[in-house]
Amino acid sequence: MKPIKQYYSNIASQADLDKHLDSVYDKEKSNVFKLAVDFAVLIERVDGNNEDQTIKFKYLLPVDASSERRAPLEIRSRDNINVYKQYLRTVIGSMQERTNTDTHEKIVSIFSIMLFVFRYPLVGAAIPSLKQHIKRREIYYVECKVNLCFWTANSFITMPNSKDKRWQDCSRIAEAKRIFSRVNGMEFRDSYQGFDFVGDIDNFINKEQVNVHMYTYESDPPHYELTQNYLVND
Template identity: 45%
Template sequence: YKNDLKTIEDVDAYLDEIYQREQKFAFKIAFDFGVIIERVDGQENDQQITYKINHPLEARTEIKAPTTIRTHLDLADYKQYIRNHIIQIQEKTIMDTKDNIIGIVSIMIQVFRLPHAGAGGGRIIPSLKKHIMRREIRYIDPEKNNQNLCFFLAYSFITMPDIKADVAADGSAIAAKRYKEHSHIAEAKRLFQRIYGKN
């Protein structure tokens, strides 16, 4: 939330701040404004004017399609989209002709981080594709897990690949071996400890 908007430059600065914070990730963004509404009741000679604030709501962000931000150009386009939305706000009345939006006082911006390519979609790493399809690899939120083993769990499928039943060059049989999930988790923890020296 940004509750002290005075100019469009305040919105731009807030968006720049979000972009700096999220620049390592592609992310989706949606917004809603908090506005002051003026209501005029009565006849011309006996008008009663009241004011109220409509705070930004998460439900109203869903009305506007979220936009994916990957680069500064995407951010510049989004800033223009917000400017166009402000123009629309200035031109319309709410509910009936007695209600007019007379000011924008706050903005709520929702940011949705997109998962990295690999487990979350997009370009799939070829050696991990079958494990993703079997749902053996899944996205783990690093903010909820202090030790993000997601990468190391994925890497364990390379260091401990499943072996298909086959016949060796000398004619002997090679038994099939498929590792269980807990074996991959143990391998992921071992790899993590080897790299970072933590348990």
């Protein structure tokens, strides 16, 4: 999986690192995502002995491939970001203490950071494996001008179509708004910005008593891969 977005920042202290993490969370908190990291570092190399030494410096910039060495963390809340802050403190400490005895190189400075965001895809273009479902009329398009996609999809559970009855869009939208009101304890407003998967999913599954399973589609070989389970009272 490739990162959807990258966030770069120069850092001179732990406070700079914390500020950058908070900023990324504020921008991405409406998404379900994983976070990975790599650093830009200054490396010192010492050749020779105490009487005749040659000291050279080089730098390495952050790259996506290096981020895989550090376990990505799923971010669902501010608490997850705080855990990640503590984790990065440990990573930085171990980086600065380590010296490669074979090459006589050590990291003497960390001067920038790149955060890689991997979002779970929630919507997208139709994929080939869906064709059979489209032919069976198991996938439906509902004309709606407000952000009711998630709630409209759930209406197919509470108000399914049948061979004898296919609900019109206006009826389905009305049902979606009823579900919204039941779960959130308030009337739906047209200014609603849409379902916040990170902040809203726990309340939804516990109120409706349904489990939500998220899959991504991989094309080589073609298959669905389970990426996340949201379970009642988990």
